[in-house]
Amino acid sequence: MWSNSLILIAERYDPDINEMIIKNEKEVYCNVKSISRNEFYKASTGGFKPSLVFIIHSFEYENEEKVNFEGSIYNVIRTYMINTEEIELTCEKVLGNDCR
Numbered sequence: 442m443w444s445n446s447l448i449l450i451a452e453r454y455d456p457d458i459n460e461m462i463i464k465n466e467k468e469v470y471c472n473v474k475s476i477s478r479n480e481f482y483k484a485s486t487g488g489f490k491p492s493l494v495f496i497i498h499s500f501e502y503e504n505e506e507k508v509n510f511e512g513s514i515y516n517v518i519r520t521y522m523i524n525t526e527e528i529e530l531t532c533e534k535v536l537g538n539d540c541r
Contacts (some may be wrong), residue, residue, distance in 0.1 A: 443470035447495055450514075455494055459468035466509075472496040473510075476531070491518060492534040499528040 461513040474494040492515060495508060499522060508515045508530065515532035522528050 445469050445471050445473055445510070447497075448508060449497075449502065449505040451503065451505045452507060467499045467501070469497050471510075474529075479533070483530060484540040490533050491531050493532055495530045496523065496527055497530065499526060502528050502530070507535075514531060 446468055448466050448468050450456045450463060453462060454460075455462050472495070474496065476491045476494060480491060493510070495510065502520070506517050508517060510532075514535040516535055517530050517532050519531040520528055521531070
């Protein structure tokens with residue numbers, strides 16, 4: 442059923458070095474959906490540029506704010522509970538932040 446995988450990235454701010462550091466990374470299985478035209482235009486009026494929607498098991502998501510998918514970093518801009526077992530993560534690509 443799950444056709445891809447991604448890495449959920451949890452970060453925290455370290456005031457000692459004045460920057461964000463990675464706290465935890467975990468790989469999970471996912472499905473990938475395109476952004477609908479309607480959702481894209483509605484989000485763009487709020488200053489967001491959604492790129493992809495990832496569907497994962499809801500029990501695996503712990504409010505991580507970043508995702509690494511196929512070597513690119515995405516910010517989670519919206520979550521939506523599909524049902525008790527699955528959650529959608531609407532994400533926008535972080536420009537200039539490829540991990541390849």
